[in-house]
Amino acid sequence: MRSLxxxxxxxxxxxSHLAFGFSVQQVFDNSxxxxxxxxxxxxxxxxxxxDTAPAFGSLQDEWSADVVGVQALRFEKxxxxxxxxxxxxxxxxxxxxxxxxLQSCRSISGTVQITDFMDPVIDLGGLQSINGDFIIENLxxxxxxxxxxxxxxxGTFKVDSLTSLTSIYFPVLHHFDAxxxxxxxxxxxxxxxxxxxxxxxxxxxxTSLVGIDVLENVEDLEIFNINNNRYLEYVKAxxxxxxxxxxxxxxxxxxxxxxxxxLWANNLTVRDVASVTFPSLQYxxxxxxxxxxxxxxxxxxxxxxxxxxxxxxxxxxxxxVDFTNVTTIQGGLMIANNSNIxxxxxxxxxxxxxxxxxxxxxxxxxxxxxxxxxxxxxxVKSTSSVLDCSKWITPANGNSIIRGGRIVCTSGQTRNxxxxxxxxxxxxxxxxxxxxKPDSTTEKSSQxxxxxxxxxxxxxxxxxxxxxxxxxxxxxxxQ
Ligand SMILES: *[C@@H]1O[C@H](CO)[C@@H](O)[C@H](O)[C@H]1NC(C)=O
Ligand SMILES: *[C@@H]1O[C@H](CO)[C@@H](O)[C@H](O)[C@H]1NC(C)=O
Ligand SMILES: *[C@@H]1O[C@H](CO)[C@@H](O)[C@H](O)[C@H]1NC(C)=O
Ligand SMILES: *[C@@H]1O[C@H](CO)[C@@H](O)[C@H](O)[C@H]1NC(C)=O
Ligand SMILES: *[C@@H]1O[C@H](CO)[C@@H](O)[C@H](O)[C@H]1NC(C)=O
Numbered sequence: 001m002r003s004l005x006x007x008x009x010x011x012x013x014x015x016s017h018l019a020f021g022f023s024v025q026q027v028f029d030n031s032x033x034x035x036x037x038x039x040x041x042x043x044x045x046x047x048x049x050x051d052t053a054p055a056f057g058s059l060q061d062e063w064s065a066d067v068v069g070v071q072a073l074r075f076e077k078x079x080x081x082x083x084x085x086x087x088x089x090x091x092x093x094x095x096x097x098x099x100x101x102l103q104s105c106r107s108i109s110g111t112v113q114i115t116d117f118m119d120p121v122i123d124l125g126g127l128q129s130i131n132g133d134f135i136i137e138n139l140x141x142x143x144x145x146x147x148x149x150x151x152x153x154x155g156t157f158k159v160d161s162l163t164s165l166t167s168i169y170f171p172v173l174h175h176f177d178a179x180x181x182x183x184x185x186x187x188x189x190x191x192x193x194x195x196x197x198x199x200x201x202x203x204x205x206x207t208s209l210v211g212i213d214v215l216e217n218v219e220d221l222e223i224f225n226i227n228n229n230r231y232l233e234y235v236k237a238x239x240x241x242x243x244x245x246x247x248x249x250x251x252x253x254x255x256x257x258x259x260x261x262x263l264w265a266n267n268l269t270v271r272d273v274a275s276v277t278f279p280s281l282q283y284x285x286x287x288x289x290x291x292x293x294x295x296x297x298x299x300x301x302x303x304x305x306x307x308x309x310x311x312x313x314x315x316x317x318x319x320x321v322d323f324t325n326v327t328t329i330q331g332g333l334m335i336a337n338n339s340n341i342x343x344x345x346x347x348x349x350x351x352x353x354x355x356x357x358x359x360x361x362x363x364x365x366x367x368x369x370x371x372x373x374x375x376x377x378x379x380v381k382s383t384s385s386v387l388d389c390s391k392w393i394t395p396a397n398g399n400s401i402i403r404g405g406r407i408v409c410t411s412g413q414t415r416n417x418x419x420x421x422x423x424x425x426x427x428x429x430x431x432x433x434x435x436x437k438p439d440s441t442t443e444k445s446s447q448x449x450x451x452x453x454x455x456x457x458x459x460x461x462x463x464x465x466x467x468x469x470x471x472x473x474x475x476x477x478x479q
Contacts, residue, residue, distance in 0.1 A: 081109055089132075095119045102127055111135065111155065117142060120164075124150050133158060140164055147173070151193075156180055156201075162187075174198070178223075182206050190214065204229065215239065219261075226251060234258065242266060248273060253294060267308065283307070287331065290315060296340070301325060309355060313337060321346040330354040332376060337361055344368070356404055363387065377404035385412025393418045393429060400424040 085105035092098050093116040101108070102125045111132035114122060117139050124147030133155035136145060144167045145159070152175040159168070159181045167189040168181075174193035181187070182205035192214045201223040204212065208231050215224075215237040222243045226235055232251040236258045239246075242265040248257055249271035256275045267286035270276055274294045281300045287308035290298055293315045299322035309331035312321065318338045323346055332355030335344055344359055345367040356376030359366060364386035380392055389409035392402075393416045400407065400420045407418040413435050419427040 081105070081107055085109055089113055091115065093117065098122070107131070113137075114139065120144065121146065123147070128152070130154065135160075137161060143167070144169065146170065151175060153177070159184055167191075177201065179203065203227075207232075211235070213237070221246075242268075245269075247271075249291075278303075284310075287311070289313070292316075293318070296320060298322070304328075306330065309334065311336075316340065323347050324349065326350055328352050328354075332356045332358065334358045335361070347371075357402075366392075372401055374402045375404060376402075377406040377408075378402045379408045381408070381410040383412065385414070387411035389414070389416045392416075394426070398426065400426060 082104050084101070085107065086109040089111045090101060090108060090113065092101065092112065092114040095117065098114070098117075101112075106126060107129045108127065109131050111134070112130050113133075113135040115135075115137055118141055120141060120143045122136065122142055122145045126149050127147060128149050129152040130150070131152075131154035134153050135156070135158045136142070137158070137160045139161075140163050142162050143164050145162075145165065146167070146169040148169075149172060150170050151172050153173070154177065156178040157173075157176050157180070158178075159165070161183040163183070164186060165184045166186050168187065169189070169191045170193070171191050172193045174196045175198040177199070178201040179199070180201070180203050182203070184207050187207040187209060190209060190212075194216065196215065196218050199215075199218055200221060202215075202221060203223065203225040204227075205225070206228045209229055210231050211234045212226060212229075212232065213234070213236040215221075217238070219238065219240040220243070221239055221241075223245050224237070224239065224242055225245060225247045226232070227247065227249045229251045232255050234256045235248060238261045239259060240261050240263050242262070244266050246259075246262075246265040246267070247269040248255070249269055251272060253272060254274045255272070257270070257273055258277055259281075260277065260279055262278055262281050264281070264283040264285060266284075267288070268281075268284050269287075269289045269291070270293060271289070271291045272293065276293070276295060276298065278300045280302060282302050282304055284303070284305075285307040287310070288306050289309075289311045291311065291313045294317055295315070296317045297320040298312070298315070298318060299320075301322050301324050303323060303326050305328045306326065307330050310326075310329050311332075311334040312318070313334060314337040316339050319340050321341070326347055327349050328351060333347075333353050334357075335341070336358060338361055341361060342363055343365040344363050345365065347368055349370055350368055351370050351372055353371070353374045353376070357374055357378040357380070359380045359382070361381075362383045364382065364384040366380060366387070378392060380387075380389070387409075389411045392407055392409040395401070400418075401424065402420055403422055403424055405420060405422075407416075407420060409416045413433055415432045415434065416429070417432070418429045421427055
């Protein structure tokens with residue numbers, strides 16, 4: 001039951017995700033000048049013109065990197081941060097307001113929020129730090145955000161709904177709590193300091209970035225979530241620990257991800273990915289989800305335990321799975337709809353499952369030689385009639401390893417159902433054939449059965465159609 005709830009949760013998660021992705025896509029499709037990121041057409045003519053416009057030019061001169069040294073000296077002498085630089089929220093609506101703030105402040109105390117801005121470039125000039133958040137939202141005209149000298153943002157660097165933005169340039173930014181960038185569908189260029197020394201949460205969503213490799217020196221994060229980046233080809237990070245969530249999903253179907261140093265993650269989601277490596281992964285403290293990927297091989301050879309549910313679902317090309325060292329799964333184990341997996345035999349050391357088992361697919365063998373205890377129920381459903389259900393239903397020594405009360409094993413057209421007591425004693429056992437109308441025999445089994453029965457129906461439909469064609473051909477040739 002627990003795992004069914006988990007599936008339901010998966011399902012709602014997916015649908016909300018899809019809905020979100022869809023709305024983003026619409027924005028994206030509506031931006032008429034859009035091409036592949038390599039060919040993004042920002043309005044460069046206008047941009048150049050405005051780039052050198054007097055106001056912007058003077059701002060540039062005054063605050064360009066070259067004069068920072070001198071300016072810094074002057075600011076250090078006047079010890080405290082000037083009053084104008086201290087405010088809970090600095091609301092910026094025009095280039096003039098920004099200019100004024102930057103003229104007086106090297107460091108800003110409080111949050112800087114830019115919500116209305118007609119110019120194409122937001123330039124933070126000589127500003128070195130913002131101790132609150134830096135928030136830029138709903139600005140359709142801004143194409144570039146830059147801060148040559150900004151080293152630190154105390155809170156969140158948020159960029160949301162900047163539909164013309166192509167570049168985020170902060171070459172010395174190495175300290176921030178969170179990056180939250182979303183709905184920046186034309187963003188192709190990103191620059192942060194190479195020596196990021198402090199970062200906690202990074203979410204990058206709906207951009208046109210081709211690669212994300214800004215985390216070469218970050219070992220610890222709470223959240224790393226990369227989703228809906230349609231052209232993303234690679235994500236590389238030398239992370240060792242991810243305390244809450246590591247999630248890569250719904251990006252380009254060609255995405256390759258590389259986490260060579262990752263030791264543990266609280267929960268880990270890999271979805272819609274073309275290739276992945278986790279050569280160092282030892283623990284997943286909560287759930288590990290591997291869903292709808294395009295790779296044929298998934299390897300986590302050092303993984304020992306999964307603290308929640310392990311799900312390997314709908315990976316249509318997956319052939320080779322390496323979980324050689326997994327001994328314990330504290331939640332459920334779900335292996336479903338991986339159409340190329342013929343044997344579920346890739347968990348040779350698995351001893352204990354804290355939740356339920358759900359295996360769905362066309363596999364013809366299940367082999368878990370060291371498995372001694374499954375605290376939940378077991379549902380094993382294969383369209384292959386070669387699958388031997390007897391080892392699930394009638395264990396050799398009379399006692400089942402399944403303690404969750406119920407075992408259902410379906411092999412081709414035969415469904416075996418058994419009830420077991422809490423200590424694994426077999427209470428009763430039933431075998432049902434369903435060859436014509438599968439639905440009529442499923443009255444007692446759980447939601448899961450409709451899944452397989454549906455595919456049965458279509459197989460049945462096909463064979464029926466095929467039968468008719470053959471009959472017609474026979475008729476034609478005999479006449
Ligand atoms: C990171 O680099 C910036 C300049 O690029 C420098 O100011 C800063 O001190 C460096 N931080 C660390 C932790 O090395
Ligand atoms: C995850 O598990 C590892 C190894 O057991 C442990 O060191 C780490 O503290 C755990 N992390 C969390 C967030 O519980
Ligand atoms: C991952 O863990 C965090 C808490 O640490 C939780 O909020 C989040 O919902 C989890 N995500 C999934 C997909 O389980
Ligand atoms: C399993 O883990 C141990 C270390 O804990 C390691 O020596 C061994 O090589 C691992 N097995 C595989 C197949 O990688
Ligand atoms: C498995 O595939 C069937 C048919 O495509 C689908 O209805 C079902 O939701 C899938 N199950 C999971 C767990 O993805």
